[in-house]
Amino acid sequence: MNRLKILIVSKFLYARGGAETYAISLGEMLKMHNHEVRFFSMSYPENINVNENEYFVKEVSFFQSSLNAKLKAALRVFGVGVKRNYEKILDDFQPDVIHLNNIHSYLSPIVAELAHKRGIKVIWTAHDYKLICPTYSFLCQGKPCEACIENKYSVISRKCMKNSLLASLLAWGEIMYWNKGRLSRWTDAFICPSNFMAQKMMQGGYPANKLHVIYNFIDSGKVKLISELSSEERELAYVYLGRLSKEKGIEELLKVAEQLPYKLYIAGRGPLEDILKQKYSSDNIKFVGHLSAEKIIKLFKKVQFSVIPSIWYENNPLSAIESLCCGTPVCGRRIGGIPELLEKDADNRLFSNEVELMTSLSDMFISSSEVDRQKLSLTSCERFSAELYYRKWLEVVQSI
Known part of the structure; x- marks a missing residue:
């Protein structure tokens, strides 16, 4: 070429x-x-x-x-x-x-x-759904919504964009023009x-x-880091990596995490950060903020698994790919493109609601010692x- x-x-x-x-x-x-x-x-x-x-x-x-x-x-x-x-x-x-x-x-x-x-x-x-959904997320009032596939005017009548008529009008004008x-x-x-x-x-x-x-x-620099960074003994802990915002399902995760005896690391920032820190501060929930690529890999390699609780149609999350490449299974919601990433390996789990989330998290801690992490890492690094x-x-x- x-x-x-x-x-x-x-x-x-x-x-x-x-x-x-x-x-x-x-x-x-x-x-x-x-x-x-x-x-x-x-x-x-x-x-x-x-x-x-x-x-x-x-x-x-x-x-x-x-x-x-x-x-x-x-x-x-x-x-x-x-x-x-x-x-x-x-x-x-x-x-x-x-x-x-x-x-x-x-x-x-x-x-x-x-x-x-x-x-x-x-x-x-196409990283999100902006080409077909005026709000980009297929969410309205915090729930999945596909009304605009058939009728773009729905974004106005439902005030899908930030629950604001003006913002929704602008979003409608944008998708009708482009x-x-x-x-x-x-x-x-x-x-x-x-x-x-x-x-x-x-x-x-x-x-x-x-x-x-x-x-x-996953870029070659991160693959190199994964191979070079030695794996520590894994903690009885799991991690959420992503934006701290409503569509990511972070609050549902934290509600469940409060009831479990395991440590959850929350890595990332977003509009809900201060609220969530005040509401869910405990010994078992640790907010670690924005991390460098190296620190993200170190964190993935020291926990048992990661979790993706998104309530929107997550497309192809890099956090899942990076976790798998670190030999760290993923517990993800059965929504959007998440199942495509996780269904190939039995070490991963999919859930659909809060009850299933709690059960899946508990099950993953029970089965974590059986994970062939080296094999998961190698096959994932090849796949992605x-x-x-x-x-x-x-x-x-x-x-x-």
Whole structure:
């Protein structure tokens, strides 16, 4: 394969969550295969430093108090303030491929349109459900909801976005303006990190021939850390790694954890952090905040298992992949793309409700001594290897 020039587009460029971690890791992986990679993003204080920072668009935020700032953020939803900087990097870099990630609201799909008009190949990894659900999460009032697949107006009538009529109106306007017809026309291939995602995209009207299922990968640097870091004697403990927010099901987990005699580590930050710390502070529940990649791997390797209690349609969580690659089984909710990751190995558990969660957690502590952790780690590192991902990614590029 000839050397490609690839522009990776992500609205944030720091390890904010799985989508951003993926975008940065993808760039590093493609560079390792001798491709020329550049990034395009929104300026943000926490972004990693890259040479193309000068092209990044100005920061906007819906959370600033001034009306003028909120108006600028609302206009960005429709692409205002992006075109000039984006076209400049297209002119200067002349990419062969644009690889889009999460771009809505802070960059907008105008980046797909402008690339398509120039005849550049456009690939889009769907990390969440924003292309078919105005709120991105298929959640309304804290419960799974698919009403907008059939009727996008439901987001307004139900006030799905933050329980706010104004926010819901804006979300409706965004998905109607950047509709599936336009996005399908501008995008050559959508990468779906789970079969579940691909099914929902088809349900939402996206053409099946443009949907390619490729599970997320663990980058080679983390695999190296996993092999180098010696495993300590494992504690009688388990871990939750992720955002501390409602859709992650964290409060249900903490309610159950209070009733169990085992230590639970909570790794991550989010809007519920302070509330949860005050409400669930105990000897058995330890909040450890945001951790570096090395500390995450050390934590996975010292507990019996990890848990993913999400109540939204989790797509292909990196936390599950990293846990399995560390030889640490996963207890996950039977929802979204989680079962696809866990059903292949009998050491994992799936649950559907609070009662099953408590039973599954207890069962995993009983069976934890029987886990062949070295085998689980080796097979998982192969299954989610960067090399396998690259081969499948290249097949997609060559097919369009």
